[in-house]
Amino acid sequence: MTEQILILDFGSQFTQLIARRVRELNVYCEIHPFNKIPAITSEIKGIILSGSPCSVREEDAPIVDWQGFPSEIPVLGICYGAQMMAQTGGGEVLPSSIREYGRTILNKIDNRYALFKEVADHTQVWMSHSDTIASAPTGADIIASTETVRVAAFKLHDQPRYGIQFHPEVTHTLQGKTILKNFVVDICECSQNWTPDSFAEASIKELKEKLGDDKVIMGLSGGVDSSVAATLIHHAIGKNLYCIFVDNGLLRKNEFEEVLESYKGLGLNVIGVDAKEQFYTALQGLTDPEAKRKAIGKTFIDVFDAEAHKVEGAAWLGQGTIYPDVIESVSVKGPSVTIKSHHNVGGLPDFMKLQVVEPLRLLFKDGVREVGKSLDIPQNILGRHPFPGPGLAIRILGDITAEKVQILQEVDAIFINALKDSGLYDKVWQAGAILLPVQSVGVMGDERTYEKVVALRAVTSVDGMTADWAHLPYEFLADVSNEIINRVKGVNRVVYDISSKPPATIEWE
Template identity: 65%
Template structure:
C-alpha cells in the first residue's frame, strides 16, 4: 500500500508548495479541500493543515472538526492551520498592528523537539500573516520564537500535533525542508519510497482498474503534459486509447505536422484534425481574454464530441491536466484566476467520464515521469504552451494574418533560444503581438506597423516566475531578425515583469 501525507487545503496560495516539498522528499501526498478528508484510508501517515486567506475569527473562515483527525494521525498546522488549532483548543488569536510579511529569524527554538531537529538558531523563516497567536492553552508547549512573534511554533503536550506560524514550504525558509523532513520521516514514519518509477507503476495499475476494457479518447495538445498522459494511458490500455490532436489554427509554426510525427513515433493511435477555419470563424471580432478562452475551450469540446462519436463505445475523455491548472482555475475560496480549457466537467451531451492521470503532479514531476517511461528529450524539455495557444498571445481580436505574423516572430525567437543554447535555461518563452502600431523607418519609407513583446521566464512550477536576464547581444539579434524578416512588425520590446504580480501569459 502506498503511504501518503494528506494536505488539507484551506485556500492558501502556497498550499501547492507544501505538496512540492513533500514530493521532493520522495513521499506521496494528496492535496484535498479542507472539508473533503478521505475516510477509511489506511495508507494515510500524517496530515498537514495549510494556510488560508481568512482569519480564524472571520465568519467565512474554513473550519473542520478536529476530533475527526486528532489522535488518529500526526498533524502539522502551518500559519492559519496553527492559528486554527490553537483557537479551537482555547488559545487566543488576534490581529497584529501591522501585517507580518517577509523574512524573519528564529531567535529561540527548542532544538531537542522532534520537529526542530537539525534546525539552527537564527534560521531564516518566511512570515505571511495578519493575525498572530497571543496565547496557547496550558497543554500546549511553545517550541520556537522570532523577535516579532513569541509563539512561532508549538506542540500539544503528549500528542503528535505540531504547528508553526511561518511557512516552511517556501524557499525563503532556510531550514524549511528539514522541518518537513522531520515531520514526514521522524514523526509520521514515512519511508520516502515514492518516485517517478513508483508513480508510473501505481498509475498504470490504477488506470487498468479504473478503465477496464473501456475505450478512451485523449485530448492531445502537443505539450509535455498531454504527451506524458498519452504514454501512460497507452501503457495501461493500449489499443483502447485513441488520441485526438486538434489544430485550432493557433499553434506554433509547423507544430501540427511536427507533433503528429512525434506521436506516431511513440506508437500512439493519433487522429489529426484541422479545425482552424472553425476557430477563426468563432473568434472573429472577439477581444475579451476570458471570452476567447471560453470559445476555444468550447471549440475543443465540440471537436472532441464529433471525434468521440466516430469511435464506437468510447466512455472516457482523458486530459493532461496538471495541478497548477487546477489551482489557477478554481481555488478553494471559489475565486477564478483564469479559466483553463482542460479543467472542469464536460458537457452532458458528450456522456463521457473524465480521466486525468496527472492531475496531482507539477510540471517538473511530469517531466521526470516522462523520462522514466523513455520518452524522447525534445518532447520532455518542451516549454509549456497555453491550451488556447497563440489566441492568448494575440492581444485584441484574432485574424489569420495576425496569426501568421506571430507565428513567424515566435519561430525566430524560439529557434534563436535553441541556437544560442539558451532554450533549456528558460522555463517558458514566446512572443506576444500587441494591439498597438508604431511609426518606423525602413529604407527611405515611413512604416506604421505592429509591435511585439518577447517573454522569457524562469520557474519551477509556473506558480511563481521571474523574467530571464537574456544577453543583450541575443536580444539585439532577435529584434533585428524579427523586424527584418517578419512583414508587419517594426518594433520589438522585452517583458521584464515577474509573476506575481503579472502572469506568465498576457491574457
C-alpha cells in the same frame, strides 16, 4: 495501500507549495478543504494545517477540531494552523504589536524535539502574519522563538502535535525542507516510496483494470500533460487508445508536423486533422478574448466529435487534467473569480456520451514530468513550455487572420529558437510573442515605415500560479529584436514585457 499526509487547506496561497514539498520527499499527500475532511483512515500518517488569509480572532474564522483527531496521528500547524491550535487549545492569539512579514531569524531552537533535528540555531525563516500566539496551547512547550515572537514554535507534552508561526514550505525558510522532512519522515514515519516509477506502475495497473478492452479517445496538444497521460493509457491498453491531434491553424511554426513526428516515436496511434480553415472561419471578425476562446472551444469540439465518431464503440475520453485543476475545483471558498475561461475545463457537451479517465489528476506539473521521464518520453516533449489551448489566437490582440498568424509564427520561431540556441530556453517557464493591434512609425533605409509592433514575453515560475518576468540579457534581446525586424516583413518595432503575475497574467488575453 498508499500511505499519505493529509493537508487541510484554510485558504493559504502557499498550500499547494506545502504539497509540492511533501511530494519532493517521495511521500504522497492530498489537499482537502478544512470543511471537507475525509475519513481519517490508517493510510493517513500525519496531518498538516495550512496557513490562511483569515484571523482566528474573527467570528467566522475557519476552525477544525484538531484535538478530535486520533491522538497517535501527528499534526503540524503552519502559521494560521498553529494559531488556530493555540486559540482553540487553551492558548491565546492577539494582534501583533509588530507585524512580521518576510525574513526573520529563528533562535532558542530546542533540538531535543524531533521537528528541529539538525536545524541550526539562528536560521532564517519566512513569516507572514499580523496576529501572534501570545500563549501556547495548554500542555505545550515553547520550542523556538524569534526576537519579537516568543512562541514561534510549540509542541504538546504528550502528543506529536506541533505548531510553527513561520512557513517552512517557501524557499526563504532556509532549512524548511529539513523541518518538513523531520515531520513527514521521522515523526509521521512515512516510508518515502511514492516515486515516479511506482506511480507509473500503479497507474498502468489501475488503468488496465478500469478500462479492460474498452476503447479510449484522447485529444493531444503536443504538451507535457496530454502526452504523458496518453503514454500511460497506451501502456495499459495499447491499440485501443485513439489519439487525435488537431491543427487549428493557431499552432507555432511547423508545430503540427513536428509534434506528429514525435508521437510516432512513442508508438501512439495518432490521427492528425488539418482544420485550419474551420477555425479561421469561426474566428472571423471576433476581437473579444472570451469570444475567441469560446469560438475555438466550440470548433474544437465539433472537429473532435466528427473524428471521434469514426471510432466505433469508444467508451472513454482521456484527459490530461492535473492536480492544481482538481484542487481549484474544490477550493475553500468556492471557485475563484473567472479571470478567463480555460480551454480544458468545463466538461463535455451532452451529446458526447463518454466516461472520463484522467491518469494524472493526482500530480503537479513537475510530478508529471518526472513520471514522463520514467516512461522514457523524449525531453523535447517533457521540456516544452506551456502553450495556451487557444494557441496564437490569444497572442494576437484583436481579430484573427491567416496573415497575422503567419507573421506571429515567424516572430515566435525566431524568439524561441534564439532561447534554445543561447541555452536560455530551459531557464524560463514560458515564452512567446504577442502581436499588438497598433502600428508604429519606423525608418528602414531611406523610407518611412508604418508597421506592426510585437511584444516578447518570457517568465520564470514554479507552477504558473505566480510568475516573474525573466531577466534576459540585454545583448540577447537586442539580437532577437534585430533579427525579427530584419526578417519578418510587416514588423518594425519589438518591445519586452516586464510585468509579473500578479498583477498581470502570463498571457495578454
